[in-house]
Amino acid sequence: MPGSAWSLVLHGGSGVIDRADLRPEQDRAYRHALAGAAETGAAVLRAHGSALDAVEAAVRKLEDEPLFNAGRGAVFTDEGKIELDAAIMDGATLGAGAVAGISAARNPISLARAVMEQSPHAFLIGAGADHFAQARGLEQVEPGYFFVESRWRALEKQLRREGLPVPPRPSGVAADHPVAALAHDEGKRGTVGVVARDAKGDVAAATSTGGITAKHWGRVGDSPVIGAGTYAANASAAVSGTGEGEYFIRLSLAHRICALVEFEGLALQAACDRVVQQDLSRLGGHGGVIAVAPDGQMAWSFNTSGMYRARIAEDEPLAVAIYKDEP
Numbered sequence: 001m002p003g004s005a006w007s008l009v010l011h012g013g014s015g016v017i018d019r020a021d022l023r024p025e026q027d028r029a030y031r032h033a034l035a036g037a038a039e040t041g042a043a044v045l046r047a048h049g050s051a052l053d054a055v056e057a058a059v060r061k062l063e064d065e066p067l068f069n070a071g072r073g074a075v076f077t078d079e080g081k082i083e084l085d086a087a088i089m090d091g092a093t094l095g096a097g098a099v100a101g102i103s104a105a106r107n108p109i110s111l112a113r114a115v116m117e118q119s120p121h122a123f124l125i126g127a128g129a130d131h132f133a134q135a136r137g138l139e140q141v142e143p144g145y146f147f148v149e150s151r152w153r154a155l156e157k158q159l160r161r162e163g164l165p166v167p168p169r170p171s172g173v174a175a176d177h178p179v180a181a182l183a184h185d186e187g188k189r190g191t192v193g194v195v196a197r198d199a200k201g202d203v204a205a206a207t208s209t210g211g212i213t214a215k216h217w218g219r220v221g222d223s224p225v226i227g228a229g230t231y232a233a234n235a236s237a238a239v240s241g242t243g244e245g246e247y248f249i250r251l252s253l254a255h256r257i258c259a260l261v262e263f264e265g266l267a268l269q270a271a272c273d274r275v276v277q278q279d280l281s282r283l284g285g286h287g288g289v290i291a292v293a294p295d296g297q298m299a300w301s302f303n304t305s306g307m308y309r310a311r312i313a314e315d316e317p318l319a320v321a322i323y324k325d326e327p
């Protein structure tokens with residue numbers, strides 16, 4: 001039943017994440033980081049902040065965390081560079097902002113929000129987007145900020161697998177962070193995303209990613225593509241995805257879930273399950289989604305062995321999960 005209660009769901013990526021893969025200290029570190037980000041978003045909602053502010057705050061927290069493939073912990077391209085993608089959408093206005101292939105903003109999600117609120121555009125890419133970030137005074141960082149040793153090792157492994165040369169390490173690389181060694185390689189991928197419903201009943205979605213390890217040719221996935229990896233509309237739901245972006249793009253996956261809710265009247269969980277377990281699986285794609293509806297329904301669904309995830313609501317305690325067999 002619709003109420004004034006707020007709710008928030010987040011993910012930190014999906015993929016090959018089996019119990020046997022994570023050491024106990026890795027498991028603990030991930031759960032701690034997921035809980036911290038969920039609490040950051042919940043604090044905004046508890047203080048009667050907007051869903052938009054909540055999703056941005058929670059994604060920023062995940063972007064600053066080296067464990068996840070977004071912001072600081074982003075994976076490297078085949079050239080040993082960082083190319084970040086992010087999108088944010090306001091379900092109340094259908095305002096949207098997205099960036100792709102950016103390399104200097106510490107928090108790509110805030111740049112996406114600046115695109116939405118401070119430019120006449122919805123989607124900026126590459127050097128132009130980086131210039132826009134500088135001009136708007138968003139915090140810029142050196143390439144070394146994004147260096148996480150385990151991500152570099154994952155790049156080396158992937159390039160060797162493809163028979164390609166390993167590029168030199170970026171200059172000015174920061175000393176290895178002890179927590180960074182805990183980062184788990186979910187099979188080249190990873191992403192962070194947050195959806196929220198505020199006390200007014202507005203919903204918002206935000207997604208941020210480094211894409212896939214050793215990506216070539218300016219590859220962009222679904223995360224910054226409005227309707228594919230990110231979508232929010234008060235008429236239906238807010239959705240953020242994680243997984244094989246090429247499939248999410250081909251299915252307009254996030255928007256597809258919203259369309260089933262709006263036009264077919266499906267319950268949120270049923271819409272997420274239908275699109276992920278049936279449509280995505282049938283096409284041969286892997287991944288997952290999180291979602292909230294303006295009436296407070298929360299949902300997640302994934303067809304991978306795990307998805308880092310958390311949910312919290314005004315009337316529901318924080319729940320953090322990683323593996324498939326967890327509720």
Ligand code: ASP
Nearest residue numbers: 189190191221242243245
């Ligand atoms: N969806 C992301 C991409 O394709 C990766 C992921 O979520 O694992 O860029």
